[in-house]
Amino acid sequence: MTRFQPTRRSFLIASAVTAGAALTTASGLRVPAQAKGLAPTPSMRGGANNYLPGAPIVERIGGGGFWMSGTVRRAGDGAPLAGMRIQIWAHTTEGHERDPHSHGATLTDANGEFRLEMPQIVPAFGQPHGHLAYDDEAFKTVFLRPVMRSAADTRLSAHFVLQPT
């Protein structure tokens, strides 16, 4: 854990950075179309918890009712990646996060988009959250653990920008 101990200097630097960022954003110096530098998505802490290597590709996990969705793009040029295998799992109304039947994988379409229906996610270990993983050979492995704003949400999305290996 990093400790934040603000000093006058760090406060001034932070203020200058914030002001600078606000200026560049407001003046349009940052152009979103410049996707060439698209940075890869870093794995999230705790994302790999209860991962099940080789979980099968499924039409739907359990009875459904909750939608997990997202996109997969290539780092650098941001090109959408088709046929990418994304594993999805969570603690749901139908099973614990480590139960094999709480896991399933899906493939991205031609636009690099995926969506998989699954049972409602319920709060576990302090907060409702999902898990998503890309773990194949072409790109570096990424584990994501997005948190839901509310336990009543019935959809959750997460986006991958993958780094070629």
Add this chain to the structure above:
Amino acid sequence: MTRAQAVLAWAGLAVVLGGPLVVAATSPLLAWRDPVYIAAGLAGVVALALLLVQPLLAGGLLPGLPMARGRRVHRRVGGVLVAAVAVHVGGLWLTSPPDVIDALSFASPTPFSAWGVIAMWALFGAAIIALLRRRLRPRVFRLAHTVLVAIVVIGSVVHAVQIVGTMGTVSKAVLCALVVAGFLKVVADLRVWRAFPRRKA
């Protein structure tokens, strides 16, 4: 204190402590949890409830339990509190080892787990200090025990408030507020700060 006041005080305490437990024990979330996970969660609620009882015992504020007798019970309850936290963490470990390893190594993505782990170590420290009480100078014991307990109180309350779990929002908020109030009241009553060495003018 009259008998009626004493009965009222104990009844009030029972409601404040029992309320969150009843809410947690009847939470709809339990339907999707296995027995070990349920026990682990409830042990956490029990531990939070005992955090309110402890200062009241140490300060001799409970009717029928004046200072000396209250402190004997305080030591026993301290042991139960440590056991409750051990069941809480142990049960979560059995439920999902990787989540607990993340928490214990401060690698968890969620801030509440770090607060809980800090509170746990501070509680173990306060308990060890209590076991060594006779070997320590009274001032050292009082200072160390109080400082560690302050960390336990802050850590536990932040931990509990940030969690989306089985405790009801209202019952949790009331219990947490009382835990903080009880701790501050007894620290003030006992003038614990007198244990601090006086700064030279």
